[in-house]
Amino acid sequence: MTALTAGRTRRRGSGTNPSKRSTKERLPWGSPTVYFIAFVVIALMVVPIIYIILGGFRTNSQITVDPAGFPNPWNVQNYLNVLGGSVFWGQVLNSTIVALVTTIGAVGLGLMASYVLARYQFRGRGALYALFAAGLMFPITVAITPLYLVVRNLGLMNSLGGVIIPQIAFALPTTIIILVPFLRAIPDEIQEAAFIDGCSRLGFFFRMVLRLSLPGVITTGILAFIGSWNSYLLPLFILNNDSTFTLPLGVQAFSSQYATDTAQVLAFTSLSMIPALIFFSLFERRIVGGLTGAVKG
Amino acid sequence: MSTTRETTRPGSVSTSDLAQHDGSGAKASLPSRPRRRGAGWSGRAEIALLAGPAVIVFLAFVILPVAMAAYYGFYRWAGYGPPTDFVGLQNYVVILTDPAFLQAIGHNAFIVVMSLVIQGPIAILLALLLNRRMRGQSIIRILIFVPYVISEVVVGTGWSLMLSTNGALNGMLHNLGLGSLAHDWLSDPNIAIWTLMGILTWKYVGFAVILFLAGLQGIPEELYEAAALDGASYWQMQRRITLPLLGPTLRIWAFLSIIGALQLFDLVYIIWGQYVASTAGTSTMATYMVANGRNAGNYGYGNAVAVVIFLISLVVALIYQRFVLRRDTAGALTERKTR
Numbered sequence: 001m002t003a004l005t006a007g008r009t010r011r012r013g014s015g016t017n018p019s020k021r022s023t024k025e026r027l028p029w030g031s032p033t034v035y036f037i038a039f040v041v042i043a044l045m046v047v048p049i050i051y052i053i054l055g056g057f058r059t060n061s062q063i064t065v066d067p068a069g070f071p072n073p074w075n076v077q078n079y080l081n082v083l084g085g086s087v088f089w090g091q092v093l094n095s096t097i098v099a100l101v102t103t104i105g106a107v108g109l110g111l112m113a114s115y116v117l118a119r120y121q122f123r124g125r126g127a128l129y130a131l132f133a134a135g136l137m138f139p140i141t142v143a144i145t146p147l148y149l150v151v152r153n154l155g156l157m158n159s160l161g162g163v164i165i166p167q168i169a170f171a172l173p174t175t176i177i178i179l180v181p182f183l184r185a186i187p188d189e190i191q192e193a194a195f196i197d198g199c200s201r202l203g204f205f206f207r208m209v210l211r212l213s214l215p216g217v218i219t220t221g222i223l224a225f226i227g228s229w230n231s232y233l234l235p236l237f238i239l240n241n242d243s244t245f246t247l248p249l250g251v252q253a254f255s256s257q258y259a260t261d262t263a264q265v266l267a268f269t270s271l272s273m274i275p276a277l278i279f280f281s282l283f284e285r286r287i288v289g290g291l292t293g294a295v296k297g
Numbered sequence: 298m299s300t301t302r303e304t305t306r307p308g309s310v311s312t313s314d315l316a317q318h319d320g321s322g323a324k325a326s327l328p329s330r331p332r333r334r335g336a337g338w339s340g341r342a343e344i345a346l347l348a349g350p351a352v353i354v355f356l357a358f359v360i361l362p363v364a365m366a367a368y369y370g371f372y373r374w375a376g377y378g379p380p381t382d383f384v385g386l387q388n389y390v391v392i393l394t395d396p397a398f399l400q401a402i403g404h405n406a407f408i409v410v411m412s413l414v415i416q417g418p419i420a421i422l423l424a425l426l427l428n429r430r431m432r433g434q435s436i437i438r439i440l441i442f443v444p445y446v447i448s449e450v451v452v453g454t455g456w457s458l459m460l461s462t463n464g465a466l467n468g469m470l471h472n473l474g475l476g477s478l479a480h481d482w483l484s485d486p487n488i489a490i491w492t493l494m495g496i497l498t499w500k501y502v503g504f505a506v507i508l509f510l511a512g513l514q515g516i517p518e519e520l521y522e523a524a525a526l527d528g529a530s531y532w533q534m535q536r537r538i539t540l541p542l543l544g545p546t547l548r549i550w551a552f553l554s555i556i557g558a559l560q561l562f563d564l565v566y567i568i569w570g571q572y573v574a575s576t577a578g579t580s581t582m583a584t585y586m587v588a589n590g591r592n593a594g595n596y597g598y599g600n601a602v603a604v605v606i607f608l609i610s611l612v613v614a615l616i617y618q619r620f621v622l623r624r625d626t627a628g629a630l631t632e633r634k635t636r
Binding site: 027028029034035037038041042044045046048049051052055064066067068069109110112113115116117120122128131132135137138139141142143144145146147148149150165166168169170172176201202205226229230232233237247248249251252255262265266269272273276277280281284 | 343344347348357358359363429434435440444446447450454455456459463465472499560562563583603
């Protein structure tokens with residue numbers, strides 16, 4: 001814990017610097033051995049993904065003749081078929097709605113609760129924090145069967161809301177664990193200055209806290225978004241109607257429906273991972289920071 | 298760091314953040330800083346207004362379901378109408394004597410141990426490798442992390458196509474003249490669980506690497522400089538400085554890995570499906586729960602399985618907390634002290 005916390009303080013001290021520094025001062029080259037090992041590891045990591053993407057550019061007969069070959073000739077028809085149909089776009093829309101609302105809900109509610117936990121003094125504060133923190137330990141798997149019953153009793157089966165609300169609830173622990181230290185790090189002096197200027201605590205929340213905790217907000221937002229975009233178990237239980245499917249369910253349905261059309265399945269699968277990959281490459285630094293933050297607490 | 302540890306005074310106890318991550322955290326308290334204002338009447342209204350929505354959603358969709366599972370677990374119940382067929386502990390007796398469930402527990406235990414044994418060393422070596430400042434480090438880090446970001450469904454669909462008997466892996470082995478190494482990777486019961494371990498390693502090792510890199514950043518450079526002056530070799534430094542100081546990160550990663558492995562569901566269910574998973578020897582407690590609860594229309598039983606998984610996870614977590622993470626709590630105290 002010591003090392004972790006020390007790491008946090010240090011990084012926060014030079015919080016914005018590394019990115020700037022790396023553009024100015026060029027890093028030295030590493031040794032060839034390091035690059036070689038890194039190359040092998042990266043190849044192992046990336047080849048399966050490339051296989052999925054390239055496979056979509058092949059025809060089924062190509063895949064049957066040589067399962068491990070390159071596209072020859074390249075064939076874009078599989079991708080065009082997927083992109084031209086309404087099924088894929090409907091699922092993209094569903095996934096986007098679910099992920100966006102989940103993100104907004106989890107970050108919004110999480111930020112409010114974190115603010116209370118970080119900056120208010122009241123009895124039961126520790127217990128409240130412990131309650132949320134305990135939720136971190138039990139992912140959705142354990143609660144899924146009764147959760148399904150709760151959602152059904154609320155009449156939310158086959159609706160996106162039935163996925164969104166539980167996802168917000170299960171995203172709250174991570175969000176709160178990450179945000180509380182951010183909010184606690186806001187100097188008391190700023191708060192006092194705001195109060196002296198006649199700002200209420202709620203006004204302080206909306207005017208100052210939101211802005212000052214933005215890095216944490218972005219991190220938790222990304223985590224909630226990607227978690228929702230990839231989630232499988234909950235939609236599997238709640239969404240039984242094709243028109244409400246999110247992408248993970250869609251990929252699975254598609255791959256069993258067109259089980260013989262491997263190339264088409266690969267095209268569908270690779271298209272479905274593009275949004276998450278783009279999102280990730282845009283915010284990679286923040287996600288990495290957020291994950292380490294999540295562990296540090 | 299060692300000096301801060303010596304200056305700790307007993308009695309300056311504040312529970313570490315991590316100690317609060319477990320169920321026993323009711324007595325945990327946040328490290329408090331002095332406040333000028335207490336919470337007055339309006340303060341309490343603000344607290345309720347701000348924290349209320351999150352608490353309500355959390356109680357209704359996280360805590361309530363767990364409590365409901367405990368209740369329904371005592372009934373034989375198909376999921377419709379109020380449960381009436383009270384069977385006491387019968388569900389639990391059936392679960393704990395069902396060979397299929399005991400096998401699933403065995404698979405989970407295997408996955409817990411092998412995840413630590415396989416991913417830990419690989420991730421430490423990779424993190425050490427990537428911790429040097431060198432050109433291209435950020436792109437390398439991104440690429441290692443990519444499998445972690447991709448959804449389980451995509452991973453499962455892609456890998457099951459690649460690993461099928463006439464899939465890409467066997468095709469590649471034939472192309473390379475290694476046709477004798479081709480296997481039925483997914484359904485041969487002798488191999489399938491190792492296939493699963495390979496896929497799990499591929500998907501989750503990047504997460505461990507990123508965590509360890511963050512931990513490495515917290516180790517003061519001066520320690521290495523001092524050791525180098527004393528003539529320590531690179532590997533001596535890693536053994537004597539890096540590993541001990543990376544300890545807390547390692548222990549937290551192991552904790553997350555264990556909990557994740559105990560609740561493993563998505564990948565197994567997507568690649569093997571509920572029936573094949575049991576014959577291929579990759580079924581887990583969670584796939585057993587879904588197969589015999591919801592898919593069998595036996596919700597009382599499914600809830601009882603959920604309770605068993607919950608209790609197993611809780612016990613493991615508490616034991617881990619008690620015997621492994623305790624040291625880290627001590628470290629956190631000294632850190633707080635120095636601020």
